[in-house]
Amino acid sequence: MAGANDDLTGGMAARAQALMPEVTRDLADLVRCASVSLPGHPEAPVRAAAERTLALLKKYGLSSARFMEIPGGYPAVYAEIPAPPGAPTVLLYAHYDVQPAKPEDGWATDPFVPVEKDSRLFGRGTADDKSGILIIAAALSLFSGHPPVGVKVVIEGEEETESHLDAYVAAHPGIFSCDAFVILDNGNLAVRQPALTTTLRGVVSCTVDVSTLDHPVHSGMFGGAAPDALVALIAILSTLHDPSGRVAVRGLAVSAQPESEYPEALYREGAGILPGTALTGTGPLGARLWSEPSVSVIGIDAASVAGSANILIPRARAKVSLRIAPDADPARELSLLMAHLRSAAPWGAKVEVTETGRSAGFVCPAGHPATAAAKAALAAAFHCPVREKGSGGSIPLLALLHAAAPEAGFVLIGAEDTACSRIHGTNESVDLGEVERCITGLALFFEGFSRRPQ
Numbered sequence: 222m223a224g225a226n227d228d229l230t231g232g233m234a235a236r237a238q239a240l241m242p243e244v245t246r247d248l249a250d251l252v253r254c255a256s257v258s259l260p261g262h263p264e265a266p267v268r269a270a271a272e273r274t275l276a277l278l279k280k281y282g283l284s285s286a287r288f289m290e291i292p293g294g295y296p297a298v299y300a301e302i303p304a305p306p307g308a309p310t311v312l313l314y315a316h317y318d319v320q321p322a323k324p325e326d327g328w329a330t331d332p333f334v335p336v337e338k339d340s341r342l343f344g345r346g347t348a349d350d351k352s353g354i355l356i357i358a359a360a361l362s363l364f365s366g367h368p369p370v371g372v373k374v375v376i377e378g379e380e381e382t383e384s385h386l387d388a389y390v391a392a393h394p395g396i397f398s399c400d401a402f403v404i405l406d407n408g409n410l411a412v413r414q415p416a417l418t419t420t421l422r423g424v425v426s427c428t429v430d431v432s433t434l435d436h437p438v439h440s441g442m443f444g445g446a447a448p449d450a451l452v453a454l455i456a457i458l459s460t461l462h463d464p465s466g467r468v469a470v471r472g473l474a475v476s477a478q479p480e481s482e483y484p485e486a487l488y489r490e491g492a493g494i495l496p497g498t499a500l501t502g503t504g505p506l507g508a509r510l511w512s513e514p515s516v517s518v519i520g521i522d523a524a525s526v527a528g529s530a531n532i533l534i535p536r537a538r539a540k541v542s543l544r545i546a547p548d549a550d551p552a553r554e555l556s557l558l559m560a561h562l563r564s565a566a567p568w569g570a571k572v573e574v575t576e577t578g579r580s581a582g583f584v585c586p587a588g589h590p591a592t593a594a595a596k597a598a599l600a601a602a603f604h605c606p607v608r609e610k611g612s613g614g615s616i617p618l619l620a621l622l623h624a625a626a627p628e629a630g631f632v633l634i635g636a637e638d639t640a641c642s643r644i645h646g647t648n649e650s651v652d653l654g655e656v657e658r659c660i661t662g663l664a665l666f667f668e669g670f671s672r673r674p675q
């Protein structure tokens with residue numbers, strides 16, 4: 222049996238390798254569309270990316286590819302291949318929209334002119350998530366239109382912004398029914414180290430408005446006893462962490478730790494932590510990032526340094542974002558955070574705390590045959606054992622997909638390696654070898670999952 226499996230792996234790997242020049246060209250073409258879906262960015266490049274994704278799926282053999290109109294938003298691209306008798310159906314997801322990218326933020330090259338260097342392709346969206354589109358298309362093309370499983374492909378155009386797909390899934394669950402979801406919008410901690418993402422943290426946020434004075438006053442005439450709103454806000458925000466940098470909001474939930482640990486050197490490199498700067502918090506890094514809460518201040522409205530004057534500031538405002546444990550209840554965590562912020566106000570300062578968002582984390586159903594099949598497939602494609610890890614980020618869509626197909630498994634994989642891909646950051650890139658291994662791995666997953674135990 223091992224011999225037969227080796228032949229299958231070798232055959233898939235050779236065919237994936239042969240496809241790579243074409244895959245690289247097509248990925249680069251897709252990256253040239255500056256498909257930023259966020260409000261205020263032009264629509265034309267997003268629509269061009271949708272057209273190009275549609276043409277690409279057809280070119281790789283998905284003749285049924287068509288636009289799926291999403292009310293209020295950019296269209297998704299949808300394709301379907303019915304399951305052979307008795308075989309399961311797999312729904313494959315990726316997205317064609319991207320985060321904004323401004324050259325002046327420190328890009329070495331134009332973010333929308335892809336450049337290949339040291340077997341990596343650089344450009345906005347090379348990894349997140351246009352690589353996912355190519356992995357899906359190329360893996361399916363290895364079966365010449367007849368994969369051993371039924372296939373539904375959904376390529377979204379609004380993952381990076383307020384997505385209208387979520388409501389669409391809730392309204393049309395039948396379209397999304399399947400036996401396993403494969404979400405190609407993830408990656409390994411480092412290239413050649415295959416991992417399955419099995420948990421994702423959620424996120425909640427609120428604003429804190431602090432008022433202390435009726436109007437700005439001269440800091441020389443009144444400073445010394447009149448409380449300054451910005452100083453009060455800083456005092457409140459400083460209570461979010463203990464001296465080690467651990468979250469100090471009491472009562473927040475903590476989930477079970479994933480089996481992987483995050484190597485510190487890799488983490489430091491990926492995060493770009495400056496030499497001499499310590500890490501915050503305590504305990505295993507994997508737990509701090511994947512199963513415990515983390516809190517940060519993501520914006521402050523107050524006087525700017527350039528416009529500063531010698532006055533006491535009457536009002537100041539901050540936005541606080543709290544990543545929550547994968548299985549935590551967002552409503553509960555948000556109310557703990559909001560109560561903490563209110564109670565931390567010094568000097569009787571007037572504090573208004575307002576919710577701005579909440580989204581649950583996700584825990585992939587454990588013990589599903591899809592997980593076992595994905596582990597075996599990735600191990601064969603990467604020649605390396607596969608571990609389970611968490612993700613610090615969240616994908617709100619997963620909970621809706623889970624509701625649409627409660628029995629389906631979840632496989633979260635992709636070529637967005639944490640160490641070097643810099644998704645959402647400057648100089649985003651994807652390792653083309655990792656793309657190739659993911660294509661092989663996904664093709665082997667189709668084979669393995671088609672023979673799943675019933």
Ligand SMILES: [Zn+2]
Binds near residue numbers: 316349350380
């Ligand atoms: Zn993404």
